[in-house]
Amino acid sequence: MPKQKIKPTESELEILQVIWNKGPSSVREINDELNKTRETGYTTTLKMLQIMTGKGLVTRTKDGRNHIYSAAVERNAAQQQLLDKLLMGVFGGSAKRLVMEALGSHKTSSEELEEIKNYIDQLKGGNP
Amino acid sequence: MPKQKIKPTESELEILQVIWNKGPSSVREINDELNKTRETGYTTTLKMLQIMTGKGLVTRTKDGRNHIYSAAVERNAAQQQLLDKLLMGVFGGSAKRLVMEALGSHKTSSEELEEIKNYIDQLKGGNP
């Protein structure tokens, strides 16, 4: 099974984000981070991480009595996957529409816009 | 309450997609459309639409003995909402990264790429 679907739930994604941002972390660290946004019980987060371990979304190593959890899925892969879902689900598969929507409604600097243009030229390759 | 969160579930989104594409439709039409992709019982779709009516995601009008369902949320609003969530959630708020990812991994025609470039120029406005 070379390529399996990454399908984190809403909560799982929140946790993955914490780990992606902070790097490998203990349950306490992750729970503290989550609680900056919303109230979540410690054992809830723990259970979540145990479930995610079972699903292969995270791995863990022992550090004394603690467990340190690391992301087992690349942020990139998740981005890809979720982008795809959004693209198919709401944009009818048109990357153009999605891109225009994204650029239109969010501030992007001139420099970045230029980079995107260059990237597009690169994509077009010998097809001008 | 002018602006409420649009949070359709997976299945609800599939149904909204059908209605957005085909316009107001009967249960039968929606169910037939869904069945082009995956098997779904008629009453399942019906129940779904009833639930969605309750949530305010769709509205319905009588047409003889049938009900015709229309989307109560704009495709645009849903796009905006979900795009934003993805952008903030997994792309760290960088539209550039999202756009590049979207263009890089999905076939987009040269014509469309050109349109996007033009759109970017338009965005840059007097800032070349």
Place this chain on the structure above:
DNA sequence: TTAAATTTACGAAACTTTTCGTACATAAAT
């Protein structure tokens, strides 16, 4: 006019996801 087909309503089962209580182990503090 009867029978068959199609439609809505709706409860409830089947599944999935999230939350938490409790038990027990281990480390830190007194």
Place this chain on the structure above:
DNA sequence: ATTTATGTACGAAAAGTTTCGTAAATTTAA
């Protein structure tokens, strides 16, 4: 050494989502 704090394990309740069976109404076909 005993108590207190902090950790993991895990079952199960709570909440949310999806599926479908059955009943009742209404239209279409025989």
